[in-house]
Amino acid sequence: MSGVAERQHPRTSAENAQLALLLELAGTPKPGNVDRARDLSDLRFEHFLAGAVGSAEGLRRAESGAPVGVAFERAVRGMRHQEGGNTQFGCLLLLVPLVRAAAAGDLSPAGVTEIVESTTVADAADFYRAFEHVDVAVDDPPESMSDLDVRRGSDAVPALRARGMTLSDVMAASEGDGNAAEWRDGFAATFETAETIRADDGPVPDRIARAFVDRLADGEDSLVRTNHGPETAAEVRRRAAEARGDRAEVTELAEALVAEGINPGTTADLVCAAAFVALERGVSV
Amino acid sequence: MSGVAERQHPRTSAENAQLALLLELAGTPKPGNVDRARDLSDLRFEHFLAGAVGSAEGLRRAESGAPVGVAFERAVRGMRHQEGGNTQFGCLLLLVPLVRAAAAGDLSPAGVTEIVESTTVADAADFYRAFEHVDVAVDDPPESMSDLDVRRGSDAVPALRARGMTLSDVMAASEGDGNAAEWRDGFAATFETAETIRADDGPVPDRIARAFVDRLADGEDSLVRTNHGPETAAEVRRRAAEARGDRAEVTELAEALVAEGINPGTTADLVCAAAFVALERGVSV
Numbered sequence: 001m002s003g004v005a006e007r008q009h010p011r012t013s014a015e016n017a018q019l020a021l022l023l024e025l026a027g028t029p030k031p032g033n034v035d036r037a038r039d040l041s042d043l044r045f046e047h048f049l050a051g052a053v054g055s056a057e058g059l060r061r062a063e064s065g066a067p068v069g070v071a072f073e074r075a076v077r078g079m080r081h082q083e084g085g086n087t088q089f090g091c092l093l094l095l096v097p098l099v100r101a102a103a104a105g106d107l108s109p110a111g112v113t114e115i116v117e118s119t120t121v122a123d124a125a126d127f128y129r130a131f132e133h134v135d136v137a138v139d140d141p142p143e144s145m146s147d148l149d150v151r152r153g154s155d156a157v158p159a160l161r162a163r164g165m166t167l168s169d170v171m172a173a174s175e176g177d178g179n180a181a182e183w184r185d186g187f188a189a190t191f192e193t194a195e196t197i198r199a200d201d202g203p204v205p206d207r208i209a210r211a212f213v214d215r216l217a218d219g220e221d222s223l224v225r226t227n228h229g230p231e232t233a234a235e236v237r238r239r240a241a242e243a244r245g246d247r248a249e250v251t252e253l254a255e256a257l258v259a260e261g262i263n264p265g266t267t268a269d270l271v272c273a274a275a276f277v278a279l280e281r282g283v284s285v
Numbered sequence: 286m287s288g289v290a291e292r293q294h295p296r297t298s299a300e301n302a303q304l305a306l307l308l309e310l311a312g313t314p315k316p317g318n319v320d321r322a323r324d325l326s327d328l329r330f331e332h333f334l335a336g337a338v339g340s341a342e343g344l345r346r347a348e349s350g351a352p353v354g355v356a357f358e359r360a361v362r363g364m365r366h367q368e369g370g371n372t373q374f375g376c377l378l379l380l381v382p383l384v385r386a387a388a389a390g391d392l393s394p395a396g397v398t399e400i401v402e403s404t405t406v407a408d409a410a411d412f413y414r415a416f417e418h419v420d421v422a423v424d425d426p427p428e429s430m431s432d433l434d435v436r437r438g439s440d441a442v443p444a445l446r447a448r449g450m451t452l453s454d455v456m457a458a459s460e461g462d463g464n465a466a467e468w469r470d471g472f473a474a475t476f477e478t479a480e481t482i483r484a485d486d487g488p489v490p491d492r493i494a495r496a497f498v499d500r501l502a503d504g505e506d507s508l509v510r511t512n513h514g515p516e517t518a519a520e521v522r523r524r525a526a527e528a529r530g531d532r533a534e535v536t537e538l539a540e541a542l543v544a545e546g547i548n549p550g551t552t553a554d555l556v557c558a559a560a561f562v563a564l565e566r567g568v569s570v
C-alpha cells in the first residue's frame with residue numbers, strides 16, 4: 001500500500017501541519033483533552049475540526065515565507081471561526097515556526113532557532129493582535145511587564161515598540177509557559193517527542209496518544225499549572241506516571257480529568273508539533 | 286459565542302467543502318462506515334483525515350474556477366496520499382461541481398446543473414485519469430460501453446474522444462450509481478438532505494449521522510448493491526428503517542454492518558455533499 005501512496009502527490013509542509021492538528025485530535029485516550037472518544041462540556045470535536053480547516057491558510061502563508069507573526073495571526077483568525085473558542089492557539093504557535101523551518105530546508109533545532117531569532121517587533125505585534133481573536137489562559141505578567149500583558153492585545157503594541165521587543169524576546173520573557181519554553185530551547189521536547197512517535201509502531205493516532213501520556217508523566221503541564229496551580233500540576237503528572245502503559249488506566253484517567261475540568265492543553269500542543277515533525281521525517285499514515 | 290465567530294474570517298467554499306469531509310467522518314453512529322467510533326479492518330479514521338487534507342488543493346482549484354475534471358483529478362490525487370485506499374472519491378465527485386456552483390454564486394439545483402452541463406470531453410478524460418489513483422468499486426458497463434469502463438483509466442480516453450462524451454454524458458450513462466444520479470438530477474437528494482440537516486438541531490455531526498440513517502432507510506445504497514447485490518441492498522435499507530430514531534439500535538446496526546463487511550459508502554458521499562450545502566447556507570459549527 002505505501003508504494004501506491006508514495007507515487008501520489010506528496011503533502012506540502014502546510015498540509016502536514018494541518019494533518020498534525022487532526023491526528024493529534026484523533027489520538028485517544030489523551031487524558032483531559034478532546035479526543036476521538038471525548039468532548040469537554042463546551043468544547044467539542046467538531047470545533048477542533050473547524051479550527052484545523054480555518055488554520056490552513058495561515059500555515060500555507062508560513063510555508064510561503066510570510067513573517068511568523070503574519071502567518072500566526074492569520075492562522076488564529078481562521079481557527080477561531082467556530083463556536084467552541086480557543087482550540088489550537090498553542091499548537092499553531094509551535095507549528096508556524098516549524099513550518100517556516102521546514103520550508104527553509106532545515107527542520108532541526110538549529111533551523112527553527114534561526115527562524116525564532118529572526119523574528120521582529122512586527123512579529124511580536126501580530127502575536128499580540130492574535131490574542132484579540134480568542135481567550136487564552138495565561139499567567140499574570142510580573143509587575144514590571146504589566147504594559148505587555150498579552151490580554152491587552154494590540155493595545156500593548158506601543159509598549160512593545162518602545163521596548164523594541166521581538167517575538168523571540170516576548171517568548172524569552174514568558175516564564176512558566178511550556179510553548180514559550182520550546183521557542184527558547186530550540187524545540188528540544190518537540191524534536192525528542194517526534195523521535196518517540198517515529199520509533200513507536202501501529203496507527204499514528206495511537207502513537208500520538210502514547211506520546212501524550214509519556215510527556216504528561218515526564219513534565220508538568222503549564223496550562224494545568226496556570227489554571228489550577230502547581231499542586232494540581234504535580235498531581236496530574238503523578239497520576240499520568242502511574243497510568244502510563246496501561247490503556248485501561250489511561251482511559252480511566254482521561255474520564256477523570258474531563259470530569260474534574262482539568263485540561264493539559266500544553267502537552268497536547270507539544271505532541272501536535274511533534275506529530276508534524278514526525279510526518280515531515282517520513283512517518284506515513 | 287456565535288457573535289464572536291461571525292466577526293472572524295468567514296470560511297471559503299473550498300474550506301466548507303473540506304470541513305464537510307471532516308464533519309461527515311465525525312458523525313456517529315453511521316452504520317457500515319468509518320466514523321468517530323468505528324474503523325473498518327483496513328480503512329481507518331486517520332486515512333480519511335489525511336484524505337481530507339490532501340483533497341483541499343483540488344477543492345481550492347474548483348473554487349478558483351478550474352475545469353471540473355482538473356479540480357477533481359487533483360483532489361483525488363491529493364486524497365490518495367495515505368495508505369487506506371479510496372476514502373473520499375465519491376464525496377469529491379459531488380463536492381467539486383457544488384463548489385464550482387457556490388463560487389459562481391448559484392448553489393442551487395439550477396446552478397449546479399449549469400456546471401454539470403458545461404462539462405467537456407476534457408473533463409471526462411480527467412475523470413477517467415482519476416481512476417488511476419485509486420481502486421473504486423463500480424459495476425461492469427454494458428457490452429456496448431466496454432471501451433468506456435472507468436477502470437481502464439486513461440486508456441479509455443481515445444474512446445471518449447471518438448464518441449465525443451462529456452463528463453455529463455458519462456454520468457448520464459452510469460446507471461445504477463447513486464452519485465451519477467445526483468449529477469443527472471440537479472443534486473435533488475443532496476439539497477433535500479441539506480435542508481434536513483439545517484432543520485435539525487444539536488451538534489452538526491449528530492445531525493449528519495441522523496441524516497445518514499434517514500437516507501439509508503429511504504433509498505438503497507448503490508455501493509452496497511454493486512458490492513453485495515440487490516437483495517442485500519434492500520435488506521440494509523429495511524434494517525436502517527427499523528433502527529431509525531433509536532440511537533442504541535442504530536449503534537447496534539453500525540456494529541453489525543462493520544462486522545458483515547457491508548459499507549453503504551454512497552449514502553455517506555451524499556450526506557457529505559449535503560453537509561457542504563448546509564454549511565454554505567449558514568449552519569454553524
